[in-house]
Amino acid sequence: MTFPNDETGQVLAEMQDAGIDLAVIHNVVFFQLFEKKEQAEAMAELLKNKAPDMVLSIHPDETPNVWDLDCTVKMLPDYDAIVAQEAQFEQIAAKFNGYNDGWGIEA
Numbered sequence: 001m002t003f004p005n006d007e008t009g010q011v012l013a014e015m016q017d018a019g020i021d022l023a024v025i026h027n028v029v030f031f032q033l034f035e036k037k038e039q040a041e042a043m044a045e046l047l048k049n050k051a052p053d054m055v056l057s058i059h060p061d062e063t064p065n066v067w068d069l070d071c072t073v074k075m076l077p078d079y080d081a082i083v084a085q086e087a088q089f090e091q092i093a094a095k096f097n098g099y100n101d102g103w104g105i106e107a
Contacts, residue, residue, distance in 0.1 A: 007102075008082055015077070015105065022077050027106040030089050032069040033061060034098035040069040043096045047071060069098070077105060 001016060003009030016022055034040045037058065044056045055072035071089060075081055082103060090100040 003079055008079060008086075011104075012077065012079060012082075020077075020105065024076070025074055026077050027055075027072050028075050028077055028082065028085075028103055029106060030071045030073065030085060030103045031101040032071065032089060032093045032098050033101045034067045034069065034093075034096065035065060036097075037067045039096040039098055040067040043093060043098065044069055046092065068101075069093075072106065 001022070003012045012022065020026075032040065032043060034043075040058045044058060047054055047056060051073075053074075057068075057070040057072075059068050059070075060066070061068045073085060075085070086100050086103060093099050
């Protein structure tokens, strides 16, 4: 399987090369970053109401004064689906002065 020549495509290609089966459902984690814990909590509250099955985790980032909201979605790690989900999270995070900071698969 080949992927587009961008960051998401590169990550998927590396996962495929590492032997991860991309044809099955995985826990895909999307990372949102905020300057304040309250911003991360506000987005988490919104997501809890919209998607109660989504697993959410708020924790301090490695960078000082930055908070992470990790949003875990059970999904097929398909290029188009990941790009679309990232765009949706980016729009929501922006409402709380945050931004999407990539994604990964729980190993």
